[in-house]
Amino acid sequence: MTGDLARLPLPQRTAESRLIVVARARRAEDYAPVLEVLIDAGIRSVELTLTTPGTIEHVPRLLERFGSYADVGIGTVTDADQLTRAVEAGAHYLVTPITNPELLTGALTAGVPLVPGGFTPTELFSSWSGGASAVKVFPAGRLGAGYIKDLRGPFPDIEVVPSGGVDLESAAEWLAAGAAAVSVGGPLLGDAFQGGDLDALRERARAFVALAGGGVR
Template sequence: MKRLKMIEKILDAGVIAVIRSESKEKAIQVVEAVKRGGIRGIELTMTVPGAVDIIKELCEANTDHELIIGAGTVLDTETAAACIRAGADFIVSPSLNPEVLKLCNRYRVAVMPGVVTVRDAVEALEYGVEIIKVFPASLFGPGILSALKGPLPQANFMPTGGVTLDNIKNWVKAGAVAVGIGSELTKGAKTGDYELVEKTAAQFVERFQKAIAEERK
């Protein structure tokens, strides 16, 4: 049940903040900023120094379970297992690795592999993936979701990379059930402007929710 509830929480949150940083301190400050902005989904990538320890720290501090804390850029089973032990609510990979999918299934942890082809999307479905990450979405634009949804209307897709405040509506219209936002969300962190990160987070949440509401009319 935990995995199913986590999928529901991810879908309900809609916007997932993809956090990459050169230090633990900056990563945590970004997490705090996007949380203040209303984003509840956090994907801390393994490119952040000490990422597994940061995930553990964030999970231990998340006593009210307000945040959904996941691990991103997970390339192998060893890393996936370490993140799960640290308390990660979900695992995200940039590509489809069957062994990572099997490990996450074994421990009933939500997993979102990256795909850009129908073949990989079908394989993800066969491994029981509930939300499929489309990455790098910036190379294709919203049209890739329309193309994938053609033969696979039953699949749930989450584009990551290339989603902006200006085009988020188009991604939702094309079929996105959630979106992963990285540099477009956290660019303020480069100059230490965490108020900008917070403001941008609030704008993404507002525009995503508005787009979803319009599609449901």
């Protein structure tokens, strides 16, 4: 554990739904219509990425509109300034694709759950032992769900969230293997941020929600 800072659990809606949707839009103005469909379909946790210009600036208004229905996190956090701005914007949780103890300490100090990324046992255990809410196995598409069993041999309590290349079939495998949640992007969102069919998006979202356990239970 990092100093005297206690591990923070994943936000309740995220933990109970076992499903995080990674929304990577071309611009932040495109978030709202897609989030409305996702939340209507039962999605209860959305990670907005900092690779989308204007994300942090749009978070307060998105929280005002959707924050009563779903956890709104900020992802692709890679430095301390981004972390501070994300916390100040009101993010329910933070996600980073890297293993960085300073980011973990910053999130714990701010009282905001952080899910740091990693690929190797050393990276993942470093974050978990440092107080991460869960660890993001990234890119999960390069591995299989059996990786959780491998990790829990030496690290029996580790909480894993696979991300990157997780489709409906592999999501089922990861959850069956004991993943705390699955993080999904393209296989669920498809072309929604490129003007695609939002009714089709709703149906894909419902399929993932049903797979993960029917959303909030």
